[in-house]
Structure formats: C-alpha cells, structure tokens
Amino acid sequence: MTAAQLDSVFSALADPTRRAILTRLANGEATVSELAEPFNVTLPAISKHVKVLERAGLVERGRQAQRRPCRLRPDPLREALGWLAGHSEFWDGSFDRLSEHLNAIQREEGA
Amino acid sequence: MNESAEGGMTRRQQTFTRVFVAPRELVWKAWTEPEQLTCWWGPRGISTPLETIEVDLRPGGAFRMTMVSDADGTEFPTEMEFREVVEPERLVFAWEAQRGLGAGQVTVTFTDLGDGRTEVSSHFDGFTTDEIMADAEAGWNGQLDKLGEWLAQG
Numbered sequence: 001m002t003a004a005q006l007d008s009v010f011s012a013l014a015d016p017t018r019r020a021i022l023t024r025l026a027n028g029e030a031t032v033s034e035l036a037e038p039f040n041v042t043l044p045a046i047s048k049h050v051k052v053l054e055r056a057g058l059v060e061r062g063r064q065a066q067r068r069p070c071r072l073r074p075d076p077l078r079e080a081l082g083w084l085a086g087h088s089e090f091w092d093g094s095f096d097r098l099s100e101h102l103n104a105i106q107r108e109e110g111a
Numbered sequence: 112m113n114e115s116a117e118g119g120m121t122r123r124q125q126t127f128t129r130v131f132v133a134p135r136e137l138v139w140k141a142w143t144e145p146e147q148l149t150c151w152w153g154p155r156g157i158s159t160p161l162e163t164i165e166v167d168l169r170p171g172g173a174f175r176m177t178m179v180s181d182a183d184g185t186e187f188p189t190e191m192e193f194r195e196v197v198e199p200e201r202l203v204f205a206w207e208a209q210r211g212l213g214a215g216q217v218t219v220t221f222t223d224l225g226d227g228r229t230e231v232s233s234h235f236d237g238f239t240t241d242e243i244m245a246d247a248e249a250g251w252n253g254q255l256d257k258l259g260e261w262l263a264q265g
C-alpha cells in the first residue's frame with residue numbers, strides 16, 4: 001500500500017459517519033438508502049460519504065442497476081489497521097526477543 | 112517539539128513497558144552493544160544484521176541500523192541519534208522524518224526493581240501520519256476493535 005493510498009484510507013476513516021457506515025457494512029451489504037436509515041442526513045449526503053469510501057477502496061458497489069448494494073472491501077482496511085498496529089508490534093516483538101535474549105545470555109553466564 | 116501538526120502529521124505519544132528477569136546492567140548492555148542488539152531489535156519477521164548497526168554511545172552520536180524483512184528482504188534503513196546517555200538509567204534517541212515516518216524520539220528508562228528484575232519503559236513522542244489516532248483516543252476504539260475482529264474472521 002502506497003503512502004497516498006494510506007492517506008486516502010485514513011482521511012476516509014477520519015469521519016464518524018463514514019466509520020459508522022463501515023461498521024454497518026461489516027454486518028453485510030446494504031443499499032445507500034438502507035445505510036441512510038440510522039442517520040439524520042439526506043440521501044445525497046450519505047451518497048457522498050459512500051463515494052469517499054469507494055475512492056479509498058474501502059467500499060465497492062454492486063452492478064445491479066436498481067439496488068447497487070455497498071459492500072465492505074476488507075483488504076485496504078486490514079492493511080491500514082496493520083500499519084496502525086506497527087508501533088506496538090515493533091515494541092511487542094522487540095521486547096519478546098529481548099526477553100529471550102536476556103534469558104539466553106544469563107543461562108550462558110550461569111553455565 | 113511543539114503541539115502543532117507537522118506536514119499533515121499529528122503528534123502522538125505512547126509508552127510501552129515490560130519487566131525483564133535480568134539485572135539492569137545486563138539490560139543496558141543488551142540495548143547498547145551491537146552484538147546484542149542484532150539478537151532482538153525489531154518486530155517479529157524482521158532481522159537487524161550486525162554489520163548494519165552503528166552505536167556511538169554519546170549525546171549527538173549516531174544510532175543507525177538497517178532492518179530487513181525475513182519474508183522478502185525489504186530493507187528499512189533507520190537513521191537516529193542519541194540525545195541522552197545516562198548509564199544505566201536512561202537512553203534518549205531521536206530521528207528526523209524519514210521513509211514516510213515523522214520526526215520523533217524515544218526515551219527508554221531502565222528501572223532496577225531490586226529483585227534481579229528490570230523494568231524497561233519505552234516512551235515514544237513523535238509525529239505520525241495517523242491523524243485518526245486522536246479520534247481513536249476520543250473513543251472509536253470499540254468500532255475499530257469490532258472491525259478488527261471481523262477482519263480476523265475473514
């Protein structure tokens with residue numbers, strides 16, 4: 001994932017309505033009007049949010065002319081979450097190995 | 112560092128703490144000798160070859176290494192500098208923006224727990240592109256967790 005893609009994913013995620021849409025889509029596909037139901041906003045407003053999510057690659061829309069249901073595309077989200085986890089992954093991994101290393105050198109010293 | 116955003120990045124602080132069953136002097140050496148750093152530095156799946164590690168242990172001295180992905184050999188050269196060296200209590204190292212990462216610094220504190228164990232606390236303070244972290248702290252962790260669980264099933 002390039003820095004530009006990561007940027008578009010993060011800016012898409014930096015909005016509570018869009019995050020709620022993603023959470024809703026995690027439970028299954030939905031049309032734009034179904035997505036709009038829980039929100040006190042217009043259909044075009046939801047449509048706009050969906051377009052931002054589509055551009056970020058987080059959502060895709062079905063081909064059927066009438067319904068065009070929205071679906072979550074998990075891969076970019078997975079990569080973005082992986083990127084976010086990077087920092088704690090670095091220290092968790094390093095600290096695990098440091099612990100093993102310290103045990104090993106103390107065993108050697110003791111032997 | 113000031114509080115304002117830098118180049119679209121946000122400032123973020125995070126502390127990671129772990130207790131090691133080893134005396135403090137030993138832990139300090141593990142952090143400051145290249146022969147030992149090569150054994151543990153980096154996340155799982157990443158190696159840090161000895162010949163790439165440079166430790167000039169004094170304020171202003173270089174702290175460099177190249178991490179290498181075990182899977183595909185991708186190299187992550189890392190250029191840092193020591194800011195504080197207080198043996199065996201504290202190490203501070205910092206870096207300028209590089210590889211798409213923001214500038215930042217890490218303060219490592221070594222606390223002798225008096226029973227042969229040492230607490231190591233690594234405090235990160237720097238700029239990152241994850242502008243949504245502020246949001247995360249404001250409480251969308253639950254949503255993120257839910258999504259994470261769902262993704263894990265996929």
